[in-house]
Amino acid sequence: MADKAYKEVQFDFKDKDGRRYIFDKENFSNHLLKHPELLREDFTERIKKAIIEPTCIYPAYKSKGLFCYYYEEFTFEGTTRYTKVVVRKTKYCYIIITAFRPTNIKETQYFKEPLWERP
Numbered sequence: 001m002a003d004k005a006y007k008e009v010q011f012d013f014k015d016k017d018g019r020r021y022i023f024d025k026e027n028f029s030n031h032l033l034k035h036p037e038l039l040r041e042d043f044t045e046r047i048k049k050a051i052i053e054p055t056c057i058y059p060a061y062k063s064k065g066l067f068c069y070y071y072e073e074f075t076f077e078g079t080t081r082y083t084k085v086v087v088r089k090t091k092y093c094y095i096i097i098t099a100f101r102p103t104n105i106k107e108t109q110y111f112k113e114p115l116w117e118r119p
Helices: 025-031 043-052
Strands: 009-014 020-024 056-059 066-076 079-089 094-100
Touching: 009 025, 009 043, 020 025, 020 043, 025 094, 043 066, 043 079, 043 094
Parallel strands: 020 094
Antiparallel strands: 009 020, 056 066, 066 079, 079 094
8 A cells, every 4th residue: 555645656665675665646747758768568567677776876967866777788899778766765665757778877976886785
């Protein structure tokens, strides 16, 4: 069951350590135009994989309190494709802000090293 502030949930799951991640329907819908890959049947599983088995995690460069989870999917002809999930940590759970598939890790321009532990 979702927290009171997130009654309408697109999806909700816990990682192996019991941390809860919620992507609410309103936030999901707000990001569909910019990131249509959210509608792909397999994208929910890609989001979970990026959170559960991240290649790296960086603090967001623009917004304090946000974290970017990256999962390296593949490299083809010199271009690497990732699943990126932007998450906000709250007192009770982690809120998924957005998710998409970039070809680079933008945060490396601002931070030399990724986080070695989950926030």
